[in-house]
Amino acid sequence: MRLRSLGIALAATAALIALPSTHPPAAAAETPLSQGKTATASSEENAGTPAAKGVDGDTGTRWSSAATDDQWFQVDLGATATVSQVVLNWEAAYGKDYKVQLSKDGSTWTDLKSVTGSDGGVDTLDVSGQGRYVRMLGVHRATQWGYSLWEFQVYGTAGGSQSGCGTANAAQGRPAGASSTENAGTPASAAFDGDTGTRWSSQAADPQWLRVDLGSVKDLCRIDLTWEAAYGKDFQLQASADGQTWTTLKSVTGATGGTAAYDVSGTGRYVRVYGTARGTGYGYSLWEVAVHTGSTGEPPVQGGGDLGPNVIVVDPSTPNLQQKFDDVFKQQESNQFGTGRYQFLLKPGTYSGINAQIGFYTSISGLGMNPDDTQINGDVTVDAGWFNGNATQNFWRSAENLAIRPSNGTDRWAVAQAAPFRRIHVQGGLNLAPNGYGWASGGYIADSKIDGTVGPYSQQQWYTRDSSVGGWTNGVWNMTFSGVQGAPATNFDNGPYTTLDTTPVSREKPFLYLDGSTYKVFVPAKRTNARGVSWPANAGTSLPLDRFYVVKPGATAATINAALAQGLNLLFTPGVYHLDRTIDVTRAGTVVLGLGLATLVPDNGVDAMHVADVDGVRLAGFLIDAGPVNSDTLLRIGDPGSSADHSADPTTMQDVFVRIGGAGPGLATNSVVVNSDDVVVDHTWIWRADHGSGTGWDTNRADYGLRVNGDDVLATGLFVEHFNKYDVYWSGERGRTVFYQNEKAYDAPNAAAVTHDGIVGYAAYKVADSVTTHEAWGLGSYCNYTADPTIVQAHGFQVPVASGIKMHDLQVISLGGKGQYAHVVNNTGAPTSGTDTVPSKVVSFP
Numbered sequence: 001m002r003l004r005s006l007g008i009a010l011a012a013t014a015a016l017i018a019l020p021s022t023h024p025p026a027a028a029a030e031t032p033l034s035q036g037k038t039a040t041a042s043s044e045e046n047a048g049t050p051a052a053k054g055v056d057g058d059t060g061t062r063w064s065s066a067a068t069d070d071q072w073f074q075v076d077l078g079a080t081a082t083v084s085q086v087v088l089n090w091e092a093a094y095g096k097d098y099k100v101q102l103s104k105d106g107s108t109w110t111d112l113k114s115v116t117g118s119d120g121g122v123d124t125l126d127v128s129g130q131g132r133y134v135r136m137l138g139v140h141r142a143t144q145w146g147y148s149l150w151e152f153q154v155y156g157t158a159g160g161s162q163s164g165c166g167t168a169n170a171a172q173g174r175p176a177g178a179s180s181t182e183n184a185g186t187p188a189s190a191a192f193d194g195d196t197g198t199r200w201s202s203q204a205a206d207p208q209w210l211r212v213d214l215g216s217v218k219d220l221c222r223i224d225l226t227w228e229a230a231y232g233k234d235f236q237l238q239a240s241a242d243g244q245t246w247t248t249l250k251s252v253t254g255a256t257g258g259t260a261a262y263d264v265s266g267t268g269r270y271v272r273v274y275g276t277a278r279g280t281g282y283g284y285s286l287w288e289v290a291v292h293t294g295s296t297g298e299p300p301v302q303g304g305g306d307l308g309p310n311v312i313v314v315d316p317s318t319p320n321l322q323q324k325f326d327d328v329f330k331q332q333e334s335n336q337f338g339t340g341r342y343q344f345l346l347k348p349g350t351y352s353g354i355n356a357q358i359g360f361y362t363s364i365s366g367l368g369m370n371p372d373d374t375q376i377n378g379d380v381t382v383d384a385g386w387f388n389g390n391a392t393q394n395f396w397r398s399a400e401n402l403a404i405r406p407s408n409g410t411d412r413w414a415v416a417q418a419a420p421f422r423r424i425h426v427q428g429g430l431n432l433a434p435n436g437y438g439w440a441s442g443g444y445i446a447d448s449k450i451d452g453t454v455g456p457y458s459q460q461q462w463y464t465r466d467s468s469v470g471g472w473t474n475g476v477w478n479m480t481f482s483g484v485q486g487a488p489a490t491n492f493d494n495g496p497y498t499t500l501d502t503t504p505v506s507r508e509k510p511f512l513y514l515d516g517s518t519y520k521v522f523v524p525a526k527r528t529n530a531r532g533v534s535w536p537a538n539a540g541t542s543l544p545l546d547r548f549y550v551v552k553p554g555a556t557a558a559t560i561n562a563a564l565a566q567g568l569n570l571l572f573t574p575g576v577y578h579l580d581r582t583i584d585v586t587r588a589g590t591v592v593l594g595l596g597l598a599t600l601v602p603d604n605g606v607d608a609m610h611v612a613d614v615d616g617v618r619l620a621g622f623l624i625d626a627g628p629v630n631s632d633t634l635l636r637i638g639d640p641g642s643s644a645d646h647s648a649d650p651t652t653m654q655d656v657f658v659r660i661g662g663a664g665p666g667l668a669t670n671s672v673v674v675n676s677d678d679v680v681v682d683h684t685w686i687w688r689a690d691h692g693s694g695t696g697w698d699t700n701r702a703d704y705g706l707r708v709n710g711d712d713v714l715a716t717g718l719f720v721e722h723f724n725k726y727d728v729y730w731s732g733e734r735g736r737t738v739f740y741q742n743e744k745a746y747d748a749p750n751a752a753a754v755t756h757d758g759i760v761g762y763a764a765y766k767v768a769d770s771v772t773t774h775e776a777w778g779l780g781s782y783c784n785y786t787a788d789p790t791i792v793q794a795h796g797f798q799v800p801v802a803s804g805i806k807m808h809d810l811q812v813i814s815l816g817g818k819g820q821y822a823h824v825v826n827n828t829g830a831p832t833s834g835t836d837t838v839p840s841k842v843v844s845f846p
Contacts, residue, residue, distance in 0.1 A: 032057075033083075034134065034154035038076045041065060045146055054152045062091050065138070065146035070640055073152060074135030080104065080265060083134060083156040086112070086125045093145035094120035097632075098138045102131035104265070105247075109135070110561060111582045114605040116630060118142070139632060164294055165221035165263075169194070171212045171271065171291040178202060179209045182283055191286045199228050201285035202275075208284050211272035214291065217241055217300035217566055220249065220268060222292040224261045228285035231257030234277035235284075239268025241567025242547060245587050246272060255279070267300050267566050301563040304546035307345075307519075308553065308573035310596055313367075315347040325356045332359030334386040336393065337663040337692050341574030343596035346402070347514060348373040355379045355407070358397045361574070361597040363621075366401040367514040369522070370536045371425040371449075375403045382415050389438035391458075392416050395685075396597050396623065398655065399424060401511055410452065416441045417685040417719045417741075418623075418657045422509060423535065424448040429470075433457035444683050444717050447508050447533050461780060463717045463739035465682075466503055466530045477811065477839055480739040480778030482716065483531040492809040493843050498778035500738060502529040505680055505714050509620045509654040510593050512571075519545040521571070523591060523618060526650070543569065543591065551598075557581045564590065572598035572622055582607045588614040589649075594622030597657075605629040613642035613676050616649035623657045626666030626702070628694075634658055634668050638676030638710060646678040647712065654682045661700025662689030670704045671723075677710045677732075683717035690722050690746045697724070697747050697787075708732045715740075722746065723762075731768040737776040740765060744783045744793065744819070751791045760822075761793030773804035780811045780839075783832075785819030797825040801846050811839040 034055045041051040043066040054063035055075050065071040086100050097116045101109040112127040112134075120142060134154045138147050171192050178188035182201040190198040192212050202208040223237050234253045238246040249264035257279060271291050275284045307313070312328070314321055328342050341361045348368040355378055356364055366374030380399050384391040391414040403425040404411050410429035413421055419442065429452030433440055437458045445464040453471035456462055461478035468485035475496030481487035483503035490499045508524035524540040549563035553575035560570065560583055567587060574596025580603050585592060592609075600622060602608040608624045608631065611617050617637075624634045635658065637651055653672075660666040671686045686705040689695050705720035705727040715737040720727040722745040742764040748754045754761050764781035767774050781796035796812035799805050810829070812821040817835035824830075824842040832840050 030155065032153035032155055033077050033081055033158060034075045034152060037078055039063070039152070040074055042070070042072045043146070045148075049148070054149045057151070059089060059150045062148055062150045063152075064091065064093060064148035067141075067144065067146045069138060069140050071138045071147050072135050073147070073149060074106070074133055075152060075154060076106070077132050077134065077154065077158075079158065080130055080132050081156050081158050082130050083112070083127055083154055085155040086127055086134065087151070087153040087155070088123040088125070088136060088149060089151040089153070090120045090123070091148035091150055092120070093141070093143050093148040094118060095136070095138050095140070095147050096142035097140040098136055100125055100127065101135050101137055102129045103133040103135070104131050106133045108565065108584055108586045109137075110584065111606045114632070116605065165292050166294050167292065169290040170214050170218060170293045171289060174215060175213045177211050179207070180283075182285075186285070191289045194288070196226060196287045199285055199287045201228065201230060202283035204278070204281065204283045206278060207274060207276050209272050209274045210284070210286065210289065211243075211270055212289065212291065213243070214269050214271065217267055217269045217302070218293040219300065220264050220266050220271065220291065221294040222261055222263050223250075223271065224259070224288075224290040224292070225273065226259045226287040226289075227257040228287055229257070229280065230282035230285040231255065231279040232273070232275040232277070232284050233279035235273055235275040237262060237264060238272040238274055239266050240270040240272070241268055243270045245567050245589065246274075247567075301549050301559060301566055301568060303548055303550070303568050304544075305550050307550060307595070308575070310341055310553070310574035311343045311345060313345045313347065316349040316351050321351070322354050325354065328362060329357040329359045332362050333357070335360050336395070339576050341576065341596045341598060343574050345512070346374050350375040350377065352377040355381055357381045357383070358399065361396050363398040363400070363596050364402070365399070365511065367512065368401065369513050369538065371401050371423055372403045374401065375405070377405045378407050379411055380404055381412050382419070383412055384414055384434035384438060389434050389436040391434040391438060391440035394419060396657065398422070398597075398621075401513075403427060410455075414440055415443050417443070417687070419443060420655050420683055421445045422447055423511070426450040426452065428452045430454045431457070432459045432462065446683070446717075447535070449533055461741050463778070465716055466506055466527075466532065466534065468532050477813065478739070478741065478778055478780040482738050485532050492841065498809040500777060502531045503716060503738070504529065504736060505650070506530045506682065506716065507650075507652050507680060508534050509682075510591055510618050512593070512595070515542070521545070521548065521569070521591060521593060545571070548591070551577070553577070557583060569593070571595070574598055576601060578603050579606060579608060580604065583609045584612075585609065585617055586612040586614065589616045591618045592622070593618070593620050597621075597623050599623045599625050601625045602627050602631050602634065603629070605631055607631050607636060608634045609636070611637045611651060611676075613638040613644050615646050615651075617651040618654075619652065619656050620654040621656070623659060625663055626660040626668045626700075628665045628667065630667035630669060632668075633670040633673045635672045637672075637674045637679055640675055640709075642675040642710060643677065646676060650678040650680050651676055652680045652682060653684060656684055658684070658686040660688045660702040661694045662692030663694070665694035666700050666702075668702045670707055671702060672705070673707045673709065674713055674732075675709045678712045679710055679714075681706075681713070681715040681718065685719040686721070688722040688724070688745065695747070697749055697753070704729055708735055711735075714738075725762045726766045727762075728765045729768065730766065730774065731771065733771060734773045735767075735771075736774070738778065740776065740779040742781040742796075744781065744785070746784050746786045748785055748787060748791060750788045754791070759794045761791065761795075763795060763798035765797045767799040767805065769800050771800055771805070772802050774799065775806040775808075777808045779807070779809070780813065782813045782815050783819040783821060784815040789818045791819040793819060793821045795823040795825055795827070795829075796821055799825060799845070801826070805846065807842070807845040809841075809843060810845065811841045813837055813839045
């Protein structure tokens with residue numbers, strides 16, 4: 001890479017326009033795989049700069065795009081290749097930040113390299129991967145113009161690692177099915193019996209399909225079709241891992257029947273011929289379908305299996321059970337930024353006389369279908385002895401799907417953020433404060449039944465959803481409820497309570513359970529206007545474990561993506577997973593479930609996870625920890641510009657936590673970006689670290705916590721803290737938030753560092769000026785400007801003033817006088833003052 005000033009660049013551009021080209025043809029030790037291949041782009045500046053000019057081997061011609069950041073250029077190599085190097089020869093209008101990506105099918109992309117701070121010229125990037133399509137995805141331009149490439153050169157070896165296609169017919173004699181049959185004499189099985197004198201034929205209508213079950217996931221390399229006279233003119237050859245979600249391997253149009261062989265590349269257990277247009281007035285009729293398999297050098301990823309080394313499965317007869325809990329707690333009690341990750345799974349039954357103390361990165365869950373299937377006559381305890389009775393750092397732990405009969409009548413769950421208490425039946429009371437009633441900063445309860453009284457005592461704030469309680473003693477600042485039977489009535493003017501009778505949209509988190517001796521994952525159904533617990537009715541779907549890739553420590557991102565491409569879901573077992581490429585979730589309905597706070601760490605500036613704009617993805621139970629090289633976006637849900645309607649089956653993000661710094665230096669421009677519509681964000685803590693290692697205003701810089709671009713997004717239980725700019729920036733229409741907790745960044749060095757547009761301090765929760773409809777309930781922002789206590793933040797919340805904007809029960813608090821707020825929302829609300837941590841409130845705005 002080389003340095004060029006903008007003035008020199010523009011002068012060079014002017015000279016090129018004015019003078020004839022004298023550039024010699026591109027030369028290299030080898031001809032690029034990309035040269036002369038089909039190229040496409042997101043846009044072209046004009047007719048003289050088409051995409052084809054970027055791969056023509058002539059450095060006197062170029063591709064250039066429209067003048068916006070979000071642009072791409074891609075080349076189709078014609079077949080799978082092993083790619084080792086990509087060379088970008090930039091014209092004066094170059095990309096400052098961009099990604100080079102690889103794809104097998106032109107739709108699902110894997111990052112090969114993320115480039116930040118390029119200075120133009122020639123960028124030579126050493127990469128490693130296999131695919132057919134290679135693209136440059138622009139992130140930020142370096143000039144006011146678009147992106148412009150003299151040449152985009154891809155080097156490597158043609159053909160990938162395909163080692164041959166077998167001659168045997170893997171489909172012969174396998175179970176078959178079809179959309180219809182013409183009569184009893186032409187069943188689906190006749191197309192797979194090896195007899196060219198028997199056939200399958202369908203009814204005379206479009207579309208129709210024929211499929212076969214190969215028995216297990218195979219590498220697919222060729223499909224042979226032998227048509228009877230009633231042939232398919234237009235059809236697709238498809239593959240699936242589960243028989244439900246299909247990937248198109250080949251689209252055929254204008255076929256003329258007879259016998260034809262089609263080379264394909266992909267994996268699947270099920271193969272389907274999907275006809276869309278018949279060639280005659282009859283149905284579709286096939287004498288025989290043959291499926292050939294081979295090996296790509298990477299065998300298909302298998303689903304199911306054991307749960308790895310960090311899952312501890314017990315039953316009531318397990319010897320030394322108390323000791324097992326004690327041993328893990330001893331290791332994890334104060335291990336706030338360590339690498340240990342543990343999951344206790346309790347088989348159904350009755351456990352008596354135990355006290356399961358839960359430390360950092362430890363989860364305890366019952367394996368019954370209902371909480372009462374796993375009965376603990378004893379305690380599940382979180383206290384704060386390790387931190388001298390201060391519970392404000394009791395993060396990253398969980399309890400789920402259990403019944404607890406506390407030994408003294410009241411269980412203690414004294415937690416801070418990222419410590420969900422889900423699907424629990426407490427047969428007694430629940431104390432949310434530490435022993436001695438020290439500080440506490442939680443917290444979250446959902447889908448739980450507490451027969452006795454809940455005592456928050458010293459808890460600053462808490463959110464409870466779709467549950468029932470026998471009583472609620474008090475609150476400090478912000479106690480918010482939605483869909484909770486027995487909740488106190490709203491009283492925010494003179495008290496801490498905000499209560500919604502129901503939750504607008506909710507869907508409980510997926511969970512692992514035992515069906516006899518077989519592990520399955522239950523995926524609960526969506527509820528609207530819910531009130532009370534979802535069990536024991538349990539509407540939803542069960543998925544067998546063999547539909548999941550059980551991810552264990554040491555797994556690579558390449559294998560994880562291969563499993564997803566096969567149609568498998570993901571079950572991350574406890575561990576820390578370093579990612580050298582982005583995890584790409586592209587299939588509708590995919591479940592990504594973590595156990596024991598499984599942690600994903602993106603390396604070398606890649607994004608951790610991208611979710612496509614599809615229906616019904618479930619993300620649950622894992623932590624994303626930023627790496628030391630800046631990632632653009634740690635978690636992205638939906639592609640930029642997504643607009644599909646997912647209201648019937650939204651994507652949900654539950655108990656997914658994000659951390660930047662604390663365990664070491666971490667950097668990310670955006671933590672979570674939601675582009676898809678209708679997403680439900682149900683309990684997240686997005687945290688730029690204020691303590692631990694690798695912390696400092698620039699050391700763990702992260703500008704934005706949550707950015708919402710999609711419409712009709714709902715957040716329930718939103719915790720976002722300490723970002724360099726906006727903690728939450730909401731641009732989508734008709735967004736809703738029920739409960740929000742925030743602290744501003746402690747380490748802002750001075751007022752100038754956080755002043756923008758003439759305003760001191762970035763709002764904790766900003767609704768974009770363009771938004772016309774937005775509603776939120778129970779929001780609080782606290783400042784603790786320890787680096788410069790003289791900072792006076794203009795406001796905690798900033799929203800447009802419009803009839804569709806409705807903000808309920810907002811407050812700002814100065815913690816001990818370390819900085820102050822001038823207003824609560826916009827220019828409304830009294831300023832905070834002094835050191836007494838007295839909230840300044842606005843009950844309704846505007």
